Amino acid sequence: MQKDALKKAAGRKEELAGHIRAFELCAERSEADIASPKDDLKDKCAPIRCFFLMKKSFWLFQAWKSEKLLADLGNNALSKKPALSPSFAEALSRAKHQLVAEAGGLECWNSLLPFKRTKLELTIEFSMVWTLGQDAYLGLSEAEKHEAEFLGASYGADCEPTPAKAHALNKSSQGAVKAISLASRIFNNKDTYCWYMENRGLVASQFPDMSNVRFQSHTEAAEVVLMDHQAILEFLEFVQDKKGHRKLNLIEVSLYKALHCLKTIMEAVTIVIYDSIVLHPYLKMVWGPGTESLNVLDLGLLHEEPKQHLKLIYTNPKLIFGANVPPETPCFGGQPWYTPAAMTAAFKLGFKLEHLSPITLALF
Template identity: 30%
Template sequence: MLDGGFEAWNALSPAEQTERDVKMMDNIVTVLGREPYNALNPSDHQRIDLFVWGGCCMHKDLNSFKGGNNEMMLEWKKLGVTGPILLANKDNTALLQNLLDPAWPQDAVLTDDQLRAFEASTRGGVKTAALAGAIFNNKDDKKGQADRHVDFMTHALGLGAPHRRFPDTNNTRFGSHGDAAAELITYLPQYRQMMEVIQWSKQNPSLTNIEKNLRDTLNNVPTLTELAAMAIYKMVITHPYLRRVRGPGTESTNHLELGPLHHSVRDHIQKIMDNPDLLFGSDVRYQTATLDGLEWADSKAMKAVFELLPALPHVKAITLAFFRGALTTWIRFSAEFAPGGLIDTCTATEKQLAWMPSTNDDNEGALGAY
């Protein structure tokens, strides 16, 4: 009750009056509803109180990939070896020209401007995938080399039909960076050749800064190592996982029934970390390497990865770091399926009553094929 009666009420602003009205109605509803609610039996209480939260499976995989990449990038320093080359933008390249020269002393002192440029620059497999997407499949049709990419790859590979467009990393499409890594590794000689074609087809033979960065990464062993790790994770975990949550026939899948799947993802990653020979041994088989035991989603990509492994001395450590970071993220982003948690203790009937799709596609828009 408001002290002061109508005069005090009329002295309140419209917003304050509305706030008090809402609070009063909430109290009335609570009081009127308490008695019939208390009269219900326990099973009805549980059904009415049931409120289940579940996270989109596409985002779970996306975040696991991000977690894997973060750990992978940190691993180079732990190994005490030089990581991927720095990929500076056009402005920062001018500031860091000396730093980018391998002959420049490593103990040289950076100026404040150089330090800011260095900290703003990125590197690695994910950045390389993004650069390639910006060049070969730019979201702006007037930029990049999208048509030339399709024509060149079709001719270089001797295909009877046009080669597929480059994975859509420029629009941050789900899974596109892993797909881009697989594409670049699979056709590495052709992409190296294409960068030369781009350079020498210009009236004044040269490469733009972004084109030069991509050319350099395709000839940089640490960057190729990260691309290989990304492709391996994509084939071993991501593709099999997405087949279960978004593949054909999963339209009626209830997210609340996917606890065993998420436990198996974590168990399989741990199994690979405990026994790296599943991926790097002398007899690697998809039956034991992939999450679901089914054939590689892209056998050409895995063949190219395995052929490249001897040239990548740190690929095992870098790949395991990726899996380690992904595992940590999977544990965090699948917490709703924890043993003894709400979903785990729901009955089959309750899970059906609280049915939810495995992905958030309806709210996200078209995500594209997995």
């Protein structure tokens, strides 16, 4: 056990040395540009992507940065306060004489290998500079301490997301969008789901493959959730009954609760309605059959038409929610519903949702 622990510790130190060397190479490369600022290495690696490191490796890196910080503060104190230099040189000289005495005298000291003598002298000097750095650190404000010690994680080009990105992440981490994402994670990884749905005689036995790079994958998944709403709930109950401990896991429980939440269902209904009225008809005009030879420069007038249609729907909500309104009336371009079964399910569930109309119009 002790040998394994020593091996792991040595491995982490080697890993730390490798990371430091990589940062040094990056720093040398960036400083080759005349216009680039000559920042210290410890400052350049402040936004280190620490999720790639083990915790103990990260702690080693943090300790290394703290030592470098105190050394820099000590050296800055010597350079900015000339009055310290004579006293520091005198103290350093006394410390070196102490080293010679501890080695057994001048003769024994000179018998040491040159690199050993140099190493001992540098260790003493670093210790004294480090002590000066500690005194300088105590004189910093809290904001200066935080900036100097900062060591965080970066998940992309920037450490902090833009306001637009933060807003999008916040909206997509809750409500119908989150519930649909959970459904995709569950059903696309369960062969039992396909078997169960096929035995129920449902057409949409395969749940849509959702991806951030696939257009309309969320709306397609929302359509399936509405069309097979009751069947999905029964499937989750079926899964629970088949488990030995008769308990759903956290993701399954979250989806089950979301599909019982009227607010979440209302968001899903809104997504499907907006998709059927605006998105699908519009994309069909741009990418659908017969557009293979269409020049993008010819789409200028087409891009203006949805704006007028959105205004028309916003001022006349009865075009969507009125009684006996044909699908061609609210749909952009006078087209029929892309998925009639999904719209039927949406309006069927919509009768239970008293705020569906204003929430839907908010998208317009």
